[in-house]
Amino acid sequence: PGKTTQVRAVCMTAPGKTEMRTYPYPKMDHDSAIVKVDMSGICGTDRHIFKGEATELRGKSIYPYIGGHEVIATIEEIGDNAARVMDYDGQVLKPGDRVAIAVEVNCGECWYCRNQYNNKTCENQLQAYGLHPNADVAPHVRGGFGEYMFLRPRTHLFKIPETMATDVAVFVEEMAVAFHALARASVPFAPVNEGFGPGMSVAVLGNGPLGILHGVMARIQGAGLSIATDLSDLRLGIAKGLYADVTINAAKVDVEERIQRVKDMTEGVGPDLVIESAGEPEAFVEALRMVRKGGTVIEVGNWVDLGKTVPLDVMRHINSKNLHIHSVFHCGTNWRPVLKVLEQQSDRYDFTSLITHRFSLDELVKDFGLVTDFDKCCKIEVVPHKK
Amino acid sequence: PGKTTQVRAVCMTAPGKTEMRTYPYPKMDHDSAIVKVDMSGICGTDRHIFKGEATELRGKSIYPYIGGHEVIATIEEIGDNAARVMDYDGQVLKPGDRVAIAVEVNCGECWYCRNQYNNKTCENQLQAYGLHPNADVAPHVRGGFGEYMFLRPRTHLFKIPETMATDVAVFVEEMAVAFHALARASVPFAPVNEGFGPGMSVAVLGNGPLGILHGVMARIQGAGLSIATDLSDLRLGIAKGLYADVTINAAKVDVEERIQRVKDMTEGVGPDLVIESAGEPEAFVEALRMVRKGGTVIEVGNWVDLGKTVPLDVMRHINSKNLHIHSVFHCGTNWRPVLKVLEQQSDRYDFTSLITHRFSLDELVKDFGLVTDFDKCCKIEVVPHKK
Amino acid sequence: PGKTTQVRAVCMTAPGKTEMRTYPYPKMDHDSAIVKVDMSGICGTDRHIFKGEATELRGKSIYPYIGGHEVIATIEEIGDNAARVMDYDGQVLKPGDRVAIAVEVNCGECWYCRNQYNNKTCENQLQAYGLHPNADVAPHVRGGFGEYMFLRPRTHLFKIPETMATDVAVFVEEMAVAFHALARASVPFAPVNEGFGPGMSVAVLGNGPLGILHGVMARIQGAGLSIATDLSDLRLGIAKGLYADVTINAAKVDVEERIQRVKDMTEGVGPDLVIESAGEPEAFVEALRMVRKGGTVIEVGNWVDLGKTVPLDVMRHINSKNLHIHSVFHCGTNWRPVLKVLEQQSDRYDFTSLITHRFSLDELVKDFGLVTDFDKCCKIEVVPHKK
Amino acid sequence: PGKTTQVRAVCMTAPGKTEMRTYPYPKMDHDSAIVKVDMSGICGTDRHIFKGEATELRGKSIYPYIGGHEVIATIEEIGDNAARVMDYDGQVLKPGDRVAIAVEVNCGECWYCRNQYNNKTCENQLQAYGLHPNADVAPHVRGGFGEYMFLRPRTHLFKIPETMATDVAVFVEEMAVAFHALARASVPFAPVNEGFGPGMSVAVLGNGPLGILHGVMARIQGAGLSIATDLSDLRLGIAKGLYADVTINAAKVDVEERIQRVKDMTEGVGPDLVIESAGEPEAFVEALRMVRKGGTVIEVGNWVDLGKTVPLDVMRHINSKNLHIHSVFHCGTNWRPVLKVLEQQSDRYDFTSLITHRFSLDELVKDFGLVTDFDKCCKIEVVPHKK
Ligand SMILES: [Zn+2]
Ligand SMILES: [Zn+2]
Ligand SMILES: [Zn+2]
C-alpha cells in the first residue's frame, strides 16, 4: 500500500457548521512528529465553539477549526531530535509508541515559563492542539478530530503504558485536572478540619465528564458522602455508577431546596468540599452558599469567557465563611502519576462507562451537535480510524 | 480605700450617640471573674456600629452598646473554678495577672464546637465581648470601653508574659487574625511556586491597623517586595515605617493605574500574594485582578454585612487565574504563639507606632467619631484608668 | 435481678501468669462513669507485657495488670457532670450509649497539655486504661479484659454511631494511629513528588493488625502498588485480602533479597512510602534502605523500650536519601473522623477479617499466650460477656 | 592584549598536597560556554577531600582535583545553543553576564531525572563542578579554584541580578540548601503545633557557613529563640552577629549539659526545630534527644560517607518523640527565589560577615589547610583574579 498523502479531518467553518475536509499529509523534520489519532474526546470547550460562544482565541478567529485536544495517538514518524526530547519524562520515543499529547505548546520565555511554573499559564502560548491556530494555517492538521496530527517542536508527549486500554488512557487530560485540583485542596494535617482529606463529604455541582472525574478522584482519595447535582438524569446515572451516593437533578429541584437538602445530609452544616464544574457563574455562588463554614470550594467549571457576571456578596458568601477557594484552569504536567492512578483504579472504577458514543469522522461531521444535548450523551469519543 | 461599687463605661445608645454611664460593680461566683481594663483598641467593627452600619447582632439590637473587644486587662477577682479553667492553655490564674480576653464565648454544642474546629465559627455564640448582648442585659459591663468587665463562665483568657508591654500585647487579637490568615496561605513546598513563602511579593489593599499588621506578619515571615495601598497618607506613612517598600494612595491613583503600577513593580505579572483588608467588596475584585496567575488572595476585609454586592466575572477573575483564595473571619485560638511572635519581634517592629491616640473614657465619649476619619487616626487605644 | 456487685477480670500477676480475679463493682460520683465492656482488642503492647518485656510504666510495676486498651463499651452509669463533658466532641451521654474510650488521661498542665498539642504526649500522664496504674490500686477495674470498667474524671469518650458494628468500631484506636500517620506523611502539592499521595507505591514492613490497618488506610487514600512483608503467612494472607498486591514472607527471604525484590517492583528505585510497623529496630534501617530517594518513611513499630539499639549510618541511610521520616507514637484525638472513615469503608474493606479469635474471659485466662504466636492469630478480640 | 591561552588552577594531587597547575584554555562549541571565575567558596566537602576523607567519587579517584563548586563567574564565551538553554529560567545569556553555576550535570534519563524530581539525586550524574571527573580528564578546568571554567552542555546557570554584590550572590548554593530544608520542614497550619513556623524556637548544631545560613534562613522566616552550638568561638561569634540569641561552645559544655541548658531555655521541653549541620553522626542523635516531642529535625550535616555508624535507640530517640525528620542532601533548583531572598535581606543580614578570608590562587595553594582550622576561619572565598 502506498504512503498516506491525504488526511481527512472534521472541520468547523462557523458556529454549528461542520464539514469533512482533506489536507495534505504533513512534512517531517528533525524536531517534529506525525501521529495517527487513535481516540479523541469532545470537551466542553468544543461544545462552546460549536455553539459560537468562543469564536476567538489569542485574538484570532478560531474558525476554520479542527477540534480535539484530548488525544491518544500512535507515533507514525518522529524526528531524531524529537525522539529524544518530546517525552515529558525523558523516555526515548519511536514509531508505534502510543502517546497522550499535552494540549499546550508554551513560549518558554514569559515569566510563567521562566519560573518553571507547573500549572502553566503561559502568557504567549505558541499553539494549543485542537484549539489554535486555525486550520487554514499550514500544516493544518493539529486537532484530534482528524486521521493524523502534526506535532511541532516543543510539544510534550506522555508515553502510555503498553497494557493500558486506549479508552481509559484517553481520560488522562481531564483526570489530570482533577488530580491537580484535589492536590491544591488537600492539607497535610487533619486536626484542623480544613482542606480535603479522607472521610470528608463532597458535592460536585455539574456532572459532565470533568465533574464526574473530579468525584471519582475524590473517592479514590477516600472521600466520604458524595453528592452529585446536574440537569441530566443520564449523567447523574453515570455519576451514581461511578462515585455518587446521592444525586439531585437541578432541573427539578430549585437552588434553595438543593442547598437545604445537601445541608440535611451533612449534619446540618454543608459539605466539607464543593466542586463547581457546572460552568455557570451562578453555580460558583451556589457552591459558596452550599459549603460548610471553614470548608473548601474548587472552581473548575468556567473555562470559556462568556462575558457574564454574577452578583457576589463578599462578606456573606466568602468572608464570613472562612473558606479556602482554589480555582483550576489547567491540567498541570503531572500526567505520569495520573496515568498510574488511572491504570491502578480501572478495575475498581469503570471509566469507560463515561463514554456514551464512539464516533467515526463521518458520524462526527453529521452529529457534532449531539454534544449540546446533555440528556443524550456524556462523553463522546471520536475514533478517526473506526472500522 | 473602699471597694469599688460603680463601673463607669462609655455607652453608645444609637448610631453616633455616646454617653458616659455608670453600672453596678458585678457580683462574683465560682466560675466567673472580674477584670480591670488596662487598654482596649477601637476596631473597624466599632466604627461600623458608630456609623449605624451594623445595628443588630444575633438578631437583636446592638444598642445600648459598650464596645471594646481587643482588651488587655488585669484580674481583680476570679472564682476558684475559673482560676483553674479560664486560661486557654491551662495555666492557673490569680488576681494581678494580666490577660488578653478571647472575644467569643461559644456554645460548645453546635457542629463547629463539637468538631474542635479551631477557626471557631460557632452557630450559637453565647456572647461576644464588646459586641453582644447589649448593655441593658445584666451584668452590663462586657466591653473594653469601661473601667471593669465581668467575665462569664466559658470565657477563654490568655495570660500575658510579665515582661511584655501592654501596648504591644493589645495587638494580639488582630495579629492572631494575620497569623491565622498567613498560615492558611502558606504551603510547605516552594518548588511549585504557589502559596506564600519567603521572598514572595505582597500587596496589602487597605492599611488600617488590621491591614498593616498583615503586612508586618508577612514581612516577619520573609515577604519580599511589599506594597501598601490606602486612602490615607497618615496610614500609608505608618505602613511605610513598619513594612511597606512602596505605598500608593488610592484616593489619588485610580484602580486601573494601581493595578498597572503594581504589575510594573512585580516583573510584569502582579504580586504573589494580595491581602484585601480594605473592607469594600470592590477591593476583593481589585485583589483578584491584581494578583498574578497562580497567586494567592487573602480576603480579610469584609467583617460587616453591608448588604452590598459586586459583579464578579467568575471565569476572568477567578478561574482563568488558577488562584488560591483564603477568607478569614476569625482570630483563631493561637494567641499563645502570637504573643510569642509579638514579644520576639517588638524590637524590630515598633508596634506602638500604630497607636495615634490613647483616650481616657472622658476623651472617648467626646471624640468617638474620630475613628471614622482615616486621615487623622490609625489605631485609637482606650485607656479607662488613664491618669 | 439484683444489681451487679462483683466484676470479673483477667489479671496478669507476673510475665506469662494470668488468673481470673474478682473486684468489687466500683462506686460512682458526679464526674465519673461505669461502663460494661463489649469488646476489647489485644494489642502488641499487651503481648510485650505478657512476655515480660515491659514490666514497668511511669516508674511502677505494671503487675498485677488488667490489660485491654482498645475498648468499645456501653455506658452503665454516668455522673451528671461526666454526661456533659466526657464526650470529646461535646455530645451529651447517657446510659446505653456505646462509646470508644481514649486510652490516656492527661494532666492538662504540662507544656504539651497547655499547648493544645493534639498528638498528646503528656509529661505526667495520670492514667492509661489497660496499662497503669496496676490493678491493686482501687477502684481496680480499668482494663478492657474485664466485665466492667470505671472511668475516672477527665476521661475522653467517643460516641459510636448507632448503625456501626462493634467489631468494626473496635479498630478505631489503631485506625486513628494510621490516620494520624498518613496525615503527617501527606503533602498538598504533588508536583514535587514528595510525601504520600494517590498513585504512590507503599511497602508495609510488619503486618500485625496495626501494620495491616496502615496498609488499608493508605489504600483508602489512593495508594498504588502495595507490598506487605511479615514473618507469618496467616497475617500476609489477611493483608492480601485487605490491601496488599504483593506479599513477602521475611522468614523465607533475607533482607538483601527483600530490598532487591521491592526495588524491582518499583521501577528500580524503591517505594515512595515505607511504613515500618514490625517493631524491631532493625526494621527501621530496612525501611530507610528500601525507600526510594526523596521518599517517606513512617516509623510506627517500636512502642516498647526494649533497650536495644541498631547501628545507623547517618550519611548513607538518612542524609544521602533526602528523606521525610515521621514517627508516630500516638493515636491522636481524631477519632470522630476515623469512625466516619471506618463506617464509610466497611463495605469495601472487611475489617472483621482481621479478627481471628473472639475470647471470653475464661478463654483469655487460659490462652493469653496465643498472642505471641503470629502464625496462629492476627487480632484477638476479648468479649467479656460472650455467651 | 592577546587571547588567553593558559588557565591557572589550584590542583590537589593527593590528600593535603596542593600545587599550582596550568591547563590549556578550552575549546568552544555551540552547546558549551567558558566563564571567568569571580569568586568561589571553599565548602566542607573540599575540606573532607583535603583531609583524605573523600578520595573517590562515582567510583573513581577524586585526585588530581580542582575544587570549588560554589561559583560566581562571568561569561567569557557562550555557544549559540547554550545561550538559549543554559539559563535554568529560560533567559538568554551573553558574554559579560554574571552567573551562578549549578553544581550537578544530570543524566536526564534515570528515574529521578525522568520524574522531574526537583530535589535531584540523579543515579548517573554525568559531572559535578569542582568534584568530578578529575582534572586529568580534558578539558580539565571544571572547578572554581581556577581562573576559568569550561561549562559543558546540559549545565544549568542562574543569572545574577545586576545590582547584587558577588560576595552575597556567592552564598546562593548553600542558601538554596537552607531554603529547601526549611520548605520541607514547614507545614501550612499552625494549630497543630508541628513543623516549623513563625515564633518557633530553633537550635542549630554545628555553625559552619551552612549551619549559620540555616539559622539565618529560619530567622528570615520568623524563627523565635535561636540557639547555636559549635566548637569554635569564632564561628559562634559570627552566628551571634547574624542570627543566634544564645551560643554554646560544645568544646566546653558536654552533651548532657548542652541538652539540659537548651531545655531550660525552651520552657523545659526542647526546641521546636533542631537543625543538625555539624556533620558528625553523633550530632544526629544529639538532635533527636534535644528536640521537643512532636518537633522537627533537619539532618543536613553528613555529606560525606565516612563509613561511621552511631547506635540508635529507635524507640527512645525516634518513635516515642513523634518527630518529623527531614534529610537534605541537595540544594534543589530554586536558586531564582533564593537569589531574590538574598538580595532582599542583605541590608538586614550582613552575609559578608561570614567571609573571614579572600584568597588569591597563590594564597590558596599555600594555605588550603586553613579550612581545617575552625578556630581561625569561617567562610574562605577564593578570588582567582584577585588584584
Ligand atoms: Zn478540554
Ligand atoms: Zn510562556
Ligand atoms: Zn475587631
Ligand SMILES: [Zn+2]
Ligand atoms: Zn457552637
Ligand SMILES: [Zn+2]
Ligand atoms: Zn495498643
Ligand SMILES: [Zn+2]
Ligand atoms: Zn500533660
Ligand SMILES: [Zn+2]
Ligand atoms: Zn558544598
Ligand SMILES: [Zn+2]
Ligand atoms: Zn539522572
